[in-house]
Amino acid sequence: MSRQLALPSSYWHLYSCSVLEDAICWGCHFQEELLFVSWPQTLLDQCSECSVQLDPVTGLPIWRGLRVKVGMSYGMVNSKKPLNTGRADYYGVLANGAARVMALAAPGQVRTLTTS
Numbered sequence: 001m002s003r004q005l006a007l008p009s010s011y012w013h014l015y016s017c018s019v020l021e022d023a024i025c026w027g028c029h030f031q032e033e034l035l036f037v038s039w040p041q042t043l044l045d046q047c048s049e050c051s052v053q054l055d056p057v058t059g060l061p062i063w064r065g066l067r068v069k070v071g072m073s074y075g076m077v078n079s080k081k082p083l084n085t086g087r088a089d090y091y092g093v094l095a096n097g098a099a100r101v102m103a104l105a106a107p108g109q110v111r112t113l114t115t116s
Contacts, residue, residue, distance in 0.1 A: 014090055014098070020074045020112070027070040027110035039065035049107070063108065070110040071102025 017023035043050050044065065053063040078092035097113050105111040 012099075014095065016077065016079075016088065016090065020072075020114075023072050023074075024110065024112060027072065030070065031068070031108060031110060034066065034068065035061050035064045037065055067107035069102045069105040069107055071098045071100070071105055072110070072112040073097035073101060074112065074114045 015023075015026070017026065039050065044052065049067065050065050051063075052061055054060065055062045073094045075094050077090050077094045079088045079090045081087070082089055101111045101113040
């Protein structure tokens, strides 16, 4: 991910999928699962953006707790495997594109950038 953005790198998580549809499904499922996390009640009570918001038609929760931004970029990515962690390190145009798309996303939104 791009290191020029303001948040500490511990807030960034990068995942790689070989199929775009799988990545989009994962991002949407991730957002949905956040509705059911056992958030501290003080967070839900004191943070207006974290409070429970219900769909006016169905009465089901559409927001609850922290909201995250998900940005995706699709294509062949550059990666290397550092010796100290053994995990892939992604860099280059696609990784930076995903970071930029995520920066444009609203909290709770999944955005995708495709390149040709």
